[in-house]
Each structure stands twice: as C-alpha cells, then as structure tokens.
Amino acid sequence: MPLHGNQPDYKDPLAPFFEHSVGAAGLDRVLQVVRRHLSMDVAFISRFRDTDRVLDYLNAEPDCVLQQGQAVPLSVGYCQKVSDGELPGFIPHTALVPGAAAIPETASIPIGSHLSAPILLENRRVYGTLCCFSYQPVDSLTERDMEVLHAFAEFLGFYFDAEAKHEQQQENVTRDIRMAMAADSLRIVFQPVYDIAQRRIHGFECLSRFDIEPRRSPDQWFNAAHGVGLGMELELLAIRKALFALPAFPASMQLNVNCSPALIISGALQPLLYDGTDLSRVVLEVTEHAIVTDYAALAEALQPFRARGAVLAVDDAGAGYSSMRHILNLQPEVIKLDMSITQSIDRDNHRRALAKGLISFAHEIGSLIVAEGVEKAPELDVLRQLGVDYAQGYYLARPLSLDDAVYRSRED
Template identity: 75%
Template sequence: MATTTYSDPLAPFFEHSVSAAGLERVLQVVRRHLSMDVAFISRFQDSDRVLDYVDGEAGCVLQPGQVVPLGSGYCLKVIRGELPEYIPDTSRVPAAMEIPETVSIPIGSHLSTPIVLEDHRLFGTLCCFSHQPVASLAERDMDVLRAFAEFLGFYFDLAARREKEREAVAHVIRAAMQDGHLRTVFQPVYDIGRRSLHGFECLSRFDMEPLRPPDQWFSAAHSVGLGMELELHAIRRALSSLECFPAALPFNVNCSPDFILSGRLQALMDDGTDLSRVVLEVTEHAAVNDYAALAEALQPFRARGICLAVDDAGAGYSSMRHILQLQPEIIKLDISITQSIDRDSHRRALAKGLISFAHEIGSRIVAEGVEESAELETLGRLGVDFAQGYYLARPLALQDAVLAARGAGRPGATGMRGARAAGA
C-alpha cells in the first residue's frame, strides 16, 4: 500500500496525461515528422514481438495487437547490430533485401531504435518505415526517434511499476477478505425521544498492516477493480450477525451508488436476508449520473422492506440531490453540522431547516458525531429523531453490541450512554 514517489519531473505528466490514445498520438507525430508511412511500437515477449501500437496510412498491413516471430523483420537485427538503425534506401543494404517483408510490404526506408527501461531491460523497439526510399534520412532523424524512444521507455517503466503496485494492493485486499482481516463493529444509534437504543450502524475495520482508515482501504480496493467485491463482502459480514440481535433492531450498512447499480444487492435476496431490518446508507460524496437507473435498481429491495438513508447530509451539494431524487426514509446530518451546534447559531439554523424539510417529506433525521451532552440536548430540542456518536457510545465489538441490545430490551436497563465503557 505504500506510495512510491518518483523524482523525475515527467512522472506527473505520464500519470495524468498519457493514455493509450496519447501514445497513438505520439506515434502519429513521429511518423509525420519523419515523413514515414508507418510507425509502430513493438514489445518483445518471449520468442515473439507484439505490435502494441501502430499508426499508418489507410490500408496499413500492420495492425495493433499483431503478434509476429521475434526473429522476423528488422527489429531484432537492428538490436543485434546486423542492420543499421536508419536505412534511407533498403535496396542498397543487402542484409535488408534478404528480409522477406522488404519486398512483400514493401519497405523502401526504415528507422528503428530500442526502447530501454530504467533498469536497462529491453522493452522492445520504436520503428518507422516508408514504402519508398527517403534519401534525406540522416542522423538527426535518428536523434528524434531516440528521444521519443527514451520518452516511451520512461512511460512503460512507470506503467510497469504502477501495475506492480496495483497487484500488491489487490493481493492485500483479497487477503483481507479471505483471511478474516476485515471485521465489523457496531455503533449504536439512539432514539433521542425515547432515550433508548434504536439500532446499529455497521462499520468495517481492517486488522492488518499498514494501519489505515476504512475509507482508504475501500478507495484502494476501487482503484484496483475490487471495490464492489469488498463492499459486498463487508455488507455480508455485517448482516451475518443479524440473527444474534433482537428482531426489532435495524442495521445500517454503507454502500456506494455504483454498488447498487452493479446488481450485487441481489446477493442479499439470495442469502435470505431479512431486508426489513436493513438500512442502506448511500454516501453523500459519491456522484450519481443517472438517478432514474439508481431508483429503479433500488425498487425491488425497497418493496421488500429495505430502507434508504442518505449519509453526510449538509456536507455538500450531492446530498441534497440524493435526498430530492431518491426520497430516503432517513437523512443523516453530517458531523460538520452536529459539532458545536449548541454554540453556533448558523449550524442550528441549517439543522432546523433540514429537520423541518425531512419531516415534511416523511423522513427521519439521524445526527452523526455527537460528542457532547450539550450537542445532544440541542439536537433533541430541534427535533432530531436519532443520534449516534462517541458521547453516546463508541463502535462496539459484536459481543458487546449483542449485550447492549439485549439489555436495552429490559425494563430499567441502561439507556443512551450505557455502552460507552465497552466501546472499541
């Protein structure tokens, strides 16, 4: 998971600017600058050459992805010194005329230079050719080609490093799922009016090195294509504990809009999960491009009793769009509004407006991040329905959460702050 820092000033350019389309453009520039008909990048792979990128005029005989024997053509012979790097007229070079492609393609002039990685390994070659001789080809043209080859060497070297980093991250993420390094903790959510336990928000914790916040692990998983798999694993792990708790308690689980749209929620139906106890918290910061599609994907689950919550309301523009478009049963006030609300009239005014709006549309409000008694009292006066935060209870291990839930159902049991001592 460590991030490698590269000192080369071109690194940011490659990371953010050069794509496959960008490399194709590089080839086009090379070819046109040198007045060639075809330019290509060949990657040496075992006993073959793979033409990863090709730029040529209409009717070009070479195609991207084409695989040819390593010993055929000009490339390997140039590397071995059996042919010069640039040939203005192939008919004047006997070794070139012995190559079948010189006649079959045909090749009248040719330039080729190796692409070398930082550790001096040979990646392949950057080559250009024209169907007709080009008498003006000179060393200055080779200098241009070598400069582009150096550029490409840096790019492919950085790409290889990035791929190794991706593989390392993917390995760690898979290990977390397979080896039990991901566990669920349960943060109590309390009913302010009743002063009693209402339910739990299920949160993921990663017990492995390097120690990182959960959101960074999920972000890393998404960066290597394992985000949906990790989300499903976390949700399944959380909901597998449902049967340990009293049937009336709801469980909040976090998921991204993309996860919902992926169709993986169907796994909850297939698992036989009691959806009437599940609250899906859609993260506020996650962008949604098609709300109609998201609402349609949610419909069969909401019909089965699942509730929807919009997380981090008030922290940004996305939350209000989520609320208006998805009509959630629950709206969660962001910690940025909750903190110091007892001392800040602007926060109180904003919260009051959101609470009034929520109740008007039939939604209930949960205040997140409650850390002081004065905050809780103020939120209660404003009409907030539920609250969670370290003042009330820290996230609990499964055993402690079960004890808290069972105790909450008994007359005289400890109320809103009873679980604080057991927090994990």
C-alpha cells in the first residue's frame, strides 16, 4: 500500500485533451497542411503581445527570412493590420491591394499572396493570427480556401484556450502543494502490520493524511505533486515525518515507508537515512505500479541502505504485470499481496490459487509475505492457512495516530 494511502489516482480534468492533443509536432503538421492545401510557401502562428508578436510556430520552405520564435513589432507586416480591419484577410494578389503593396515586407520578402485569420479565445480575446503567404501571387485561391483557414484558426483558438486553462490549473496545484508543505498540513498515521503466527504487531505502515483545503485523497495530493514536479519533495517530507517517529516505538518495531524508484535513484534519500538511523527498523516499499526504467541503477542506489539492514518490500504484488519484474530484479525481503487478491479470497478459488502460487514462490526465494487489505475474519483464516507471514487491514486495525500506535506497540 502506498505511503499516502490506497485511494483513486488524481486526474487532471484536462489531461485527456493534452494526452491526445496535437502538441508542437502536431501544430507544425497543421501548418504543413495549410501550406499544401493553399499552395503557400510559408505558414505560421503568431502570438500577440503588448508591442510585438512572436512567431511561435512556423513551417516554411528552406531559406525563409522568418524564423520560429522570432519577435516582430506589431507595426511591422500584415498581422496587426488584418486584426484591426485595415487589410483584408484574403489577398490572393498583394499588388492589387494598395494597403498591402505599401507594406515594405511585401517587396523585401517578397509576399505575392497573403491569407490571415485571427485566432480567437473563448472570451473573444485575440490570441494572435494564423497566417500564410506565398512569394508569388496565387490567383487560384477562393473564398472557400479562406473558410478553411478560418476553420483551422477556430481549432487553434480551442487548443490555446485549453492550454491556458491547463497551465493555470498546474499553477493552482503547485500553489496548493506549496501551501500544504509550508503550513505543515501533512500528517502521518500508522497502520499496524500483524505477525499472524504470533498474533501481535510486527510494525507499522506509515500513511499520509492532509489537513488542508482543497480536500483531496492522499493519492490525489501525491499524484498532483508529481504532475507539477514536486512529487519527490512531497515524498521526502512524508518520509522525514515518518522516520521522525521511529525513536518513539519499541526497538522491535519496524516502520514501512513508500519510496518511488525516481526518489531512490536521485540520491535524495541519503541525507534522510543518515548513519544515525537504525535501518534494520526501516522497510522501504516500492510499489508494483511504479515504473522502473533501469533496475541496475535502482538496485545500486538501494545497496547502501540494504547493507545497513534496511528491508526492501515490493508493494501491491499481483495487481499488475510489473510485480514479477520488480521481484526478480530487486530480490526483496518482503512481498506484499495487493488487496485485490486478499479481499474475498475466502469465497474466490481463483484468488486463492493465485495467492497460493505467490506465497509459495516468495517462500521459495526466501521472501516474507504480507497480505494487505484484510477486512474480514474469513479472509484472515484463509491467508493463515495459505502460509501468509504478516497481514494488515481494517479487520485487524485502522490507521492510528502516533500516540495510539506507540501505546499499541508497547501493549503488544
């Protein structure tokens, strides 16, 4: 179970759009299509600022005098004049339009035909323009072609509106997370892990709770933090708070903390797990869902901690295809059965068969098994019969405050 609790993942409501959005490469493709359809040499998207416009995206024939990222004064060229109504957006032959012929760039570039459509945002504010031009006149252009350009500009308005909303949401999430950390709103609770054979508490899994608005589940907080680049910082804060409680517990008790592979490989854990920490009392949990791109690097980063007695656990085993890769490559001392297997195991032969296989495999390679999410007595009875070593879940105990956890640990 993750350090922050087993809750649904945080979902950015705009994420589906951006996961499948055109992006920079797609916008370049849009400009290619515009150029090809309209027989243009250059197509670009300009973004208006107070005194200039930036050519954020540009697709052109080689040796074009314009460059992507170039800033051009609003007074120069066609875009602002089209936006202000001083020039038509549809100019198949610039020499036939006095206002266009008078623009210096018409001759210097040269521009033989020019088409431009404003990109309007949802609030009707002009974002900029979608423009294209050819070096020679294109007399075959029709009003229908201009309608196509307006259609592309309308799509771009939708795209840039969504992009702005996404950026604003990211800023809001970053602010919320910074405020949560500054206000010391992250609180650690402790869920007992029971030794089934001895029927006593073996240790505690450290889970995070957030006492701040907006109300989000712990996983939503952590996933949102990772989404804005603050995930490891929030992980470190949670682990620091959890380990701060270690001296309060009897020396026989272990504390489980969840660590992402990225955090372990980064080296940022080293200062927290300093030489004065008794790592024989610390279990580092790597979730099954965590993506591992370099097992050799992860194993190397874990080695100093394991050499000092830290226990490695693979969390959520059986929940997906990554379980066995984690286990085979990291050789953990502990394998934690996901609650999707343990819950209803007393009534489901398939779950029981899968659990039996995982338990047998774990013991064969010298690993211990912890069953997560145990909520009913019959589930615990079956798990005990199958040879599970440890268990945790609401049937055994709900997460406790530090004082209650210390009291229970000393009582056991």
